[in-house]
Amino acid sequence: MKSIGVVRKVDELGRVVLPIELRRVFNIEIKDPLEIFVENDKIILQKYNPGKACAITGEITPENKTFGNGELTLSPRGIEMLLQELSDYQLQR
Known part of the structure; x- marks a missing residue:
């Protein structure tokens, strides 16, 4: 897994902001659904x-x-x- 050097905090509602650069690279638009996977101790987000x-x-x-x-x-x-x-x-x- 590759680190991009960005750290974000989870807010009081459990939200995390994805950097715009990542959203552009992965073509994630506003209101696009994301799937959440868990693998061992990792949380994986993937465009649904x-x-x-x-x-x-x-x-x-x-x-x-x-x-x-x-x-x-x-x-x-x-x-x-x-x-x-x-x-x-x-x-x-």
């Missing part, structure tokens, strides 16, 4: 995109990858399942 669900497992994870010119989204577990199914198919031929 419901189209990023794995086509096989339905999982939405920060590790999901898009393939086939943006037509197919797979989670790491979905990739493993698809590879196994393709391997089994090749063996049956």
Whole structure:
């Protein structure tokens, strides 16, 4: 994980301000929904995109990858399942 050298305080309502530079880089506009993930001792924010669900497992994870010119989204577990199914198919031929 890369530090950008910015520290922000949490206000009394639990809010944290994202620097404008980050919002520009990640194309986060006012009222855009963000997903919140927890991984061990880390809090991860990601711009919400419901189209990023794995086509096989339905999982939405920060590790999901898009393939086939943006037509197919797979989670790491979905990739493993698809590879196994393709391997089994090749063996049956």
